[in-house]
Amino acid sequence: MIERTRATAKDDVRSLNQGAVFQVVHRHGPVSRIDIAARLQLSPAAVTNITSDLIERGLVYEARKDDERGGVGRRRILLEVAYDTASVAGIKVSNAGLTCALTNLNAEVLSARHEPLPETDPDTVVDAICAAFAALRSGADRPLAALGVSLPGLVDVDRQTVRHSPLLGWDQVPLGRLLQERLGVSVLVENDVDALALAEAWFGFGRTHDSFLVVTLGRGVGLGIVMNGEVYRGPNGGAGELGHVLLEANGPRTRYAAPGTVESFLSDDALVREARARVAGFPEDGGVELVVDLAERGRDDALDVFEDYGRALGRTLSLLVNVFAPSLIVLSGEGLRAAELVLSSAQAELRRLAFGDLAEHVELAFEPWGDDAWARGAAALAASRHLTETAISARGD
Amino acid sequence: MIERTRATAKDDVRSLNQGAVFQVVHRHGPVSRIDIAARLQLSPAAVTNITSDLIERGLVYEARKDDERGGVGRRRILLEVAYDTASVAGIKVSNAGLTCALTNLNAEVLSARHEPLPETDPDTVVDAICAAFAALRSGADRPLAALGVSLPGLVDVDRQTVRHSPLLGWDQVPLGRLLQERLGVSVLVENDVDALALAEAWFGFGRTHDSFLVVTLGRGVGLGIVMNGEVYRGPNGGAGELGHVLLEANGPRTRYAAPGTVESFLSDDALVREARARVAGFPEDGGVELVVDLAERGRDDALDVFEDYGRALGRTLSLLVNVFAPSLIVLSGEGLRAAELVLSSAQAELRRLAFGDLAEHVELAFEPWGDDAWARGAAALAASRHLTETAISARGD
DNA sequence: CTCCATTTCTTAATACGCTGAATGAATGAT
DNA sequence: ATCATTCATTCAGCGTATTAAGAAATGGAG
Structure with missing residues (x-):
């Protein structure tokens, strides 16, 4: 929910409301003035005033009239951010x-x-x-x-x-x-x-969520925390070092990560390590792509590696779910090249380990992955x- | 940092600033009008106006003049909340x-x-x-x-x-x-x-922190999350189920907690279970008090139980530190009857498992424990x- | 001891942006 | 064609904050 925030006097009431109106236009797509007014508990007059300023400055434009809504009365004029x-x-x-x-x-x-x-x-x-x-x-x-x-x-x-x-x-x-x-x-x-x-908060899945988490899987494992629309970095920065959380005291080793940490289970390195150990004939210089390739061709031993990977992922997510009870976790990163292969075991493990029905209330979103x-x-x-x-x-x- | 927040028009700008001024008086103890003005970037005139209203309504009073600060000029009049x-x-x-x-x-x-x-x-x-x-x-x-x-x-x-x-x-x-x-x-x-x-946020250690964590130890293990001055409960509530986080897949059993979870290590039950298993002659019906008692008398096997308890606590805290990078964790609850006995091993384990120097930046505060x-x-x-x-x-x- | 510089607090005048009411614009129903 | 309805705009009024100037309280210089 967008609310008008950070009020006051020198850094005027106006700029504040202008920012809030703009946020509504951005987050709630093409939207009419009257909707903005209702959403922000602001008078229509003020919205007209503010939007005309935004339009004049080229940030927002009148996209079209709202033909979807039937009924009598004047059509709403939909406003949109001038992204281009x-x-x-x-x-x-x-x-x-x-x-x-x-x-x-x-x-x-x-x-x-x-x-x-x-x-x-x-x-x-x-x-x-x-x-x-x-x-x-x-x-x-x-x-x-x-x-x-x-x-x-x-x-x-x-x-x-x-x-x-x-x-x-x-x-x-x-x-x-x-x-x-x-x-x-x-x-x-x-x-x-x-x-x-x-x-994600501004332009992705988080656009409609106030608080959510982003988990990145790749060379390492990262965590982004968004609460009340703001990225949480911790009082001195450094928050979100999920990869270094210890999962198992006697966990596996990896080249970079400490043994037993999340990264020792979920990093690219970890995946390759498991493939070497468990996939018959896996070459010494094989990488993540090869494991994915083998699994997608239906090789059982490679599929098993991903199933275990998914299980570790589910366990890691359960930790976050129990602590944050989020409504959304966005998964992203190179490690999700094979999202379908890990999903079911991840979700099963998440459900098993999350407290009560917390897991049912979490939406898992996969950010379509590309190099860019x-x-x-x-x-x-x-x-x-x-x-x-x-x-x-x-x-x- | 207190900032004037949730601005606007109908629910007036005034109430907003009034709230902010009040928060400053509350959090920053006896404070002068000029300090409030500087802190909130508000003009002295406005502060006079607002505080006179607060004083009239009996919420705030002029405590005394500031004699500590030397130098020329009129003395500051210190304002304080009328708590009584x-x-x-x-x-x-x-x-x-x-x-x-x-x-x-x-x-x-x-x-x-x-x-x-x-x-x-x-x-x-x-x-x-x-x-x-x-x-x-x-x-x-x-x-x-x-x-x-x-x-x-x-x-x-x-x-x-x-x-x-x-x-x-x-x-x-x-x-x-x-x-x-x-x-x-x-x-x-x-x-x-x-x-x-x-x-803690309003009246305790958190008074001077914007974001911090509260961990309660007792029958169960709880986590309170305060971010930007507000208690975080999650989008649908239910956040802070720290006790149900899995620490070790093959961890110990307890009557109420799932095996291997934080509570299976840190609940009162867990402490008694360990005492029964490891303290020679520990009676069948002995409780937490007895373990504490034995340890405080210097019984080595009881002390060992607390050392392990501290280690599990340190590991649990390291999880939180890696995720939140907090500047403060307040520990509270009946489980801290023997805080001194667990502290050193907890801190050692925390330092060992926290990423980089994150552990050095965390203040661990023990809420003096009483029934009330x-x-x-x-x-x-x-x-x-x-x-x-x-x-x-x-x-x- | 008086006067002045300094700092804090207060009062007075001004400005700004919001609200509310009235008006205008656009559309469906009668 | 006229009216009811809904959205958008215009304008007067008002509240609150700011700026500027003055009052209060205090230390130091002459």
Whole structure:
């Protein structure tokens, strides 16, 4: 439920209500003024006033009249956000390279690309991001409003600084400042999982949920927490380290994860480890793709690996369900290439371990997976920021 | 950080700012008008206006001048909440009986009592609560503003109804309505752990934290989640079922808890089970008190039981720390009779299992334990509600 | 001891955005 | 064609916050 929030005086009542109206238009699709008024308990007069401002500034437009609703009376005029007035760029950084996407302001991907990274030191990465951004910009037919960058590790969102990223080997890198200086466009930096959570909250399944969780499966296991429409990072950041939660004291080993942790069961590494151990003739250099391939061809031993994977996933989800009692968990990440293979055992285990009927009230959503999903998350950062900032900046100009 | 929130027009801007100002006075102790203005980014004039209203209505008073701060200039006049203008009652219901407390509006216990319950059916309990309330009322020297009732189980806070309580054997009991009709005073019903979390947020350690966790140890294991100053119950309630999280697939059995769950390690039952198994000559009918007693006398085998208990506690906390990265965890409940005995192994295990340096940033607080702590939580419900309602009810009367 | 600088609190004048009521616009029913 | 209905807009009035100026309280300089 959207409510008008963060009231008051200097940072005026107006900007507040403007933001709330905009949020309603964004989240509840094409919507009439009278609906907005009812939803926000605001007078129709105020809505007219506010929306005319938003329309004038090009953020919102009158899409069409509402022909669905019959009955007498004047037709409602439906308002919609002008998502195509600008585009934004999103770049996800990992040691595997840069994944880049250009999207509109609704985080719909217009184009995507991947750039390998020779090294992951800050200088190289900054150079590569600048090059990738230039390439994206040249392919854009609309003004490129902002750049979102996401990466694994601890990020200080306010200072746009990477506090600590083991995977990249970074500490205290002021990435936002470095890029902003070179690109002359506003840059946002965020943890990769939190960016994905934000993307879901603004443009994905979370659009209609106030609080929900995002679980990412891939090289590692991540958790994004959204509560009351805001991404929860913890008082000092660092929340959502689901991958490091201990599941079994005497659990299996993996190259990177501590034994028995969630990642020792659910990371790509773990999957390959199990395949090597249990799938007959699995080659030494085989990867996740091969396990998926074998299973999809119906190889029983490979299917068993996925069944166990699903069981561990279900157990992990049960932990979250018992703690958060969420109405939605979005599953995403490369680890879901074979979502169908793990789903049934995951759900069975979740039902078995969740308290009471909590499991019945959870919607499990699978984010259709593509290479650009992470980059889309990064772009969503930029899109959401751009929308809020221009929607609220009010009558100063 | 308190911010002025939930703005707008019909439910006026004023009530909003009034609430925010009141919150600052409550949370930041005796505080001057100028401090309030700075903290809320509100003009001094507005603060004068608002506080004079609060003072007139008897919610706040001018405590004294600030003599601590030296320097030139007029002394600041410190404002404080008038906590002693009314009292509230709190009653915690469990199958062991009613625990009752009378407190002022700062949740400071004025008197407490315990009533045994012959049966736990709704009629008996309602009768008993009414009797207990009458007893509390007769002992009060100030008007008794409201009654808070807390109990284990799933509570619909808005409808003041107990949706499901296995321990009491209740389903869909409209407890709030039943009591309100008979007592003619406003009644609040809440889950026991959430009430405790609210109490900590308003009147305890959480007063200076925006987000934190409360873990209760006793017959069961509970979790209260406070985020951004609000108790999180989940979209449909039922959040915080920490006790039912599976720790070890092949974990120990207990009478009530599923094998391997947190409660199978950390409930009172679990402690007694371990004592029976490992403490030489432990009597068949010995309880928790006896284990504590033996350990405090230095019996090694009893101390070992507590060391293991602490280890399981540390592991459970590590789970929460990895997920929430909280800055504060408040530990409370009967299970902490022997807090010193479990602390060191708990902290060691927490440090071992928490990701990176997350454990270093967590403050573990032990709520000094007494019989009336649960009842104080229930009273805090009533106190917080009374304060917000009278503080915000604005200029209508 | 008086006067001034300083800081806090208060009062007065002004501005802003919301509400409510009246009006206008668009459509179905009679 | 006219009316009832519903959505949108216009305008007067009002409440609350801001700014600016003044009053109150205090330390220090002359």
